[in-house]
Amino acid sequence: MFADFTRALVLLVVAVPAWAGLPIQHWETANGARVLFVEAHSLPMVDVRVSFDAGSARDGARHGLASLTSTLLDQGTGERDAQAVAEAFENVGAHFGASVSQDAVTLSLRSLVDAARLQPALDTFTAVMAQPRLADEDFSRERERVLLGLRAAEQQPGEVARRAFYKALYGDHPYAFQPDGEAEALQGMTVADVRAFHQRHYVAASMVIVLVGDLSREQAGRIAEGLASAVPRGEPLSPLPPVAELAEGKTVHIPFPSTQATILAGQVGMARIDKDYFPLYVGNHVLGGSGFSSRLVEEIREKRGLAYSVYSYLMPMAVPGPFLMGMQTKLDQAEQAEGLLRGNLARFVEEGPSAAELEHAQKNIIGGFPLRLDSNREIADWLSILGIYRLPLDFLDRYPGQVKAATPETVRAAWQRRIHPDKIVMVIVGGPQQ
Amino acid sequence: MFADFTRALVLLVVAVPAWAGLPIQHWETANGARVLFVEAHSLPMVDVRVSFDAGSARDGARHGLASLTSTLLDQGTGERDAQAVAEAFENVGAHFGASVSQDAVTLSLRSLVDAARLQPALDTFTAVMAQPRLADEDFSRERERVLLGLRAAEQQPGEVARRAFYKALYGDHPYAFQPDGEAEALQGMTVADVRAFHQRHYVAASMVIVLVGDLSREQAGRIAEGLASAVPRGEPLSPLPPVAELAEGKTVHIPFPSTQATILAGQVGMARIDKDYFPLYVGNHVLGGSGFSSRLVEEIREKRGLAYSVYSYLMPMAVPGPFLMGMQTKLDQAEQAEGLLRGNLARFVEEGPSAAELEHAQKNIIGGFPLRLDSNREIADWLSILGIYRLPLDFLDRYPGQVKAATPETVRAAWQRRIHPDKIVMVIVGGPQQ
Numbered sequence A, B: 001m002f003a004d005f006t007r008a009l010v011l012l013v014v015a016v017p018a019w020a021g022l023p024i025q026h027w028e029t030a031n032g033a034r035v036l037f038v039e040a041h042s043l044p045m046v047d048v049r050v051s052f053d054a055g056s057a058r059d060g061a062r063h064g065l066a067s068l069t070s071t072l073l074d075q076g077t078g079e080r081d082a083q084a085v086a087e088a089f090e091n092v093g094a095h096f097g098a099s100v101s102q103d104a105v106t107l108s109l110r111s112l113v114d115a116a117r118l119q120p121a122l123d124t125f126t127a128v129m130a131q132p133r134l135a136d137e138d139f140s141r142e143r144e145r146v147l148l149g150l151r152a153a154e155q156q157p158g159e160v161a162r163r164a165f166y167k168a169l170y171g172d173h174p175y176a177f178q179p180d181g182e183a184e185a186l187q188g189m190t191v192a193d194v195r196a197f198h199q200r201h202y203v204a205a206s207m208v209i210v211l212v213g214d215l216s217r218e219q220a221g222r223i224a225e226g227l228a229s230a231v232p233r234g235e236p237l238s239p240l241p242p243v244a245e246l247a248e249g250k251t252v253h254i255p256f257p258s259t260q261a262t263i264l265a266g267q268v269g270m271a272r273i274d275k276d277y278f279p280l281y282v283g284n285h286v287l288g289g290s291g292f293s294s295r296l297v298e299e300i301r302e303k304r305g306l307a308y309s310v311y312s313y314l315m316p317m318a319v320p321g322p323f324l325m326g327m328q329t330k331l332d333q334a335e336q337a338e339g340l341l342r343g344n345l346a347r348f349v350e351e352g353p354s355a356a357e358l359e360h361a362q363k364n365i366i367g368g369f370p371l372r373l374d375s376n377r378e379i380a381d382w383l384s385i386l387g388i389y390r391l392p393l394d395f396l397d398r399y400p401g402q403v404k405a406a407t408p409e410t411v412r413a414a415w416q417r418r419i420h421p422d423k424i425v426m427v428i429v430g431g432p433q434q
Helices: A002-019 A065-075 A082-091 A115-130 A136-154 A157-170 A183-187 A191-201 A217-229 A277-289 A295-302 A331-351 A355-368 A376-388 A395-405 A408-418 B002-019 B065-075 B082-090 B115-130 B136-154 B157-170 B183-187 B191-201 B217-229 B277-289 B295-302 B331-351 B355-368 B376-388 B395-405 B408-418
Strands: A025-028 A034-039 A045-052 A095-100 A105-112 A207-213 A250-254 A260-268 A310-314 A322-330 A425-429 B025-028 B034-039 B045-052 B095-100 B105-112 B207-213 B250-254 B260-268 B310-314 B322-330 B425-429
Touching (some): A034 A217, A045 A115, A045 A217, A065 A095, A065 A105, A065 A115, A065 A136, A065 A191, A082 A095, A082 A115, A095 A115, A105 A115, A105 A376, A136 A157, A136 A183, A136 A191, A157 A260, A157 A322, A157 A425, A207 A217, A260 A331, A277 A295, A277 A310, A277 A331, A277 A355, A277 A395, A295 A322, A322 A331, A331 A408, A331 A425, A355 A395, A355 A408, B025 B217, B034 B376, B045 B115, B045 B217, B045 B376, B082 B095, B082 B115, B095 B115, B136 B183, B157 B260, B157 B322, B157 B425, B207 B217, B207 B376, B260 B331, B277 B295, B277 B310, B295 B310, B295 B322, B295 B331, B322 B331, B331 B425, B355 B395, B355 B408, B376 B395
Parallel strands (some): A250 A425, B034 B207, B250 B425
Antiparallel strands (some): A045 A105, A045 A207, A260 A322, A260 A425, A310 A322, B045 B207, B095 B105, B260 B425, B310 B322
């Protein structure tokens, strides 16, 4: 561990120039799409990310619609089927991807930048984004794939726990549901729903375009205009509803024929834009976010051997995402484990981290940070986050300073403001019907 | 469906020139590694595959050793840790991957070919392949990751069924075990085992180097020599033991607290080099290998609605891999489903395909084949298969002709020779203890 730290600090010194003052250029296209661009000439490539406010929080009652829509994009455009679309990318050495979260759908492209390859890659990307064929047969096939996945998930205690935890935490808020959706909602869906969702949500007004690579500002401008002008201007969506704090804790026990109990415990945590972001984040590193050296690992794994893996994290989202502690243990140790999760959280919120723990966490985070920002792909991923959540453009530059600014007092105060150990949602999957 | 066929046939005509007579160059390096090379100048990239006879069939009693070894390769070389290795690839826009099967480990690299990027990418690739640091801490961490995966697999009925099926079919043959291994064997393993496995098995004598891309023959020769000379010459391994045919069928029922029964049924099937390869393969397309239009789908899904998905496949391996039919259905329909799998197989083996079914399958396979061979990546993947299994270099050129040559009689005869419906291994996971 010590060797890792030394190395991380050395790399920090070396690597800082690569991202301190990351030169992000930012503008809007004619129809209102936001663009973030970093010129990077070390590779003859460009990484493109296009995000829309079209994540599963926009599903309404059609749980799974946003995800299914994103899956269908590269299944065909015009006369081309899925195979032909894949070939069109592959023929110019380009790579396409799509991902969806509660908050956004993000389409990504990595392409060579010479004109003979970049333009065909962008043409295919644009068609996939803006004119997917959304054919009935593709819809049926992909929906079936999702349904099969949901049935498989029902038989995995970790998945069962995760779904139950989000439902317990979020009630009737859109975050109560996972992006892949719900079987019943999917069964009632039609390709017309997908078409309407695509038309309504893939619009310039909620579009974030990220470009990182071997382009001039002028080229980047032309590319961004081309992408944005392929979709309707549209309207920005209303913000998501606020998340209600739970009035009291609750425990959900789900019988499951496993030899292990899967335990998830937590509360509503923090949003991406949250003044307590850094003290909460750094504090969690001490509690259960740092892998081998966290308190939860020390108390539950090292001292008592109750679990292979125990962790905690805060998932920052558009409105507060979950704070979550998780572990698996033997069924007959579940009660003990539950008590230890509760007890360690209560102690941490009451006392905060020690000065030594905090310093350890800060060094670890700051040392690791530039390592996560030294490739175009990683920079592009971060720029998408900045764009989607409208974080300040100097967020990454100020990151190490903000981490360093945390003190045991600010961390404790933030955790006491936000986390209430007497109102924990506890989900335990495993054991017989009680 | 009809439209798809038309399209496939049209593409066949158009696409044939792209692969008919695929110009594979083939030679051996000074220390005995075999090289397959296809010059392809349409992209300024090269796809590299390096395979060794170091798959899980070489695990011996240390089930999981080959897979763990392959996982550890890019976790560090010399002074570089996993992150630094990932950066070294990413900094030159290169992509590294490693995969392991029962028969082989395959390391892959996609890199730009300009000198400033290709050489650093190859240097890192060579270090990962030949001088991984195989550190104790990386070993412990990765082993734990595998163990967690195995514990998760225990709770997935599909995984439970697959493991039980291979064990029932292969007895004490190395194929009885999945590449990720067995918990007990992993717990007894040390980093010294990994080092010894790497040293013994990553050798030129069993090495296949595949290069597809924008290289001259001379450049390809230099690259292959560089790769091969980084590992010891070594000795080729003895062939795997033959697979015994089962004297009689058996049924394995594994209680599992799921609402669905997972059913796998089958026998030992065929090897990659097998004179019955094509009639078996084409026949399976009719039985259960073609997705929506297969007999099993028609009988089990369409007519009776017993399952979302039902399929069959033959997995060609170094020595005969499995023939496998699979489905999930409701617990109370398991018996009916089992009967239908048995009955349809028996009827198919007895009668063979109709002329119309066979023609449909042939068109489907031949139409789809060039589509799977039109990117450098796919060509590289196929060349690895040719190399690992020592298939004739004109295998791909002769593929459509071999498919077309199948007749209802040759298919029926091959299935009757190889598949014996009275000796089926049936694994059913689900339902209470009986």
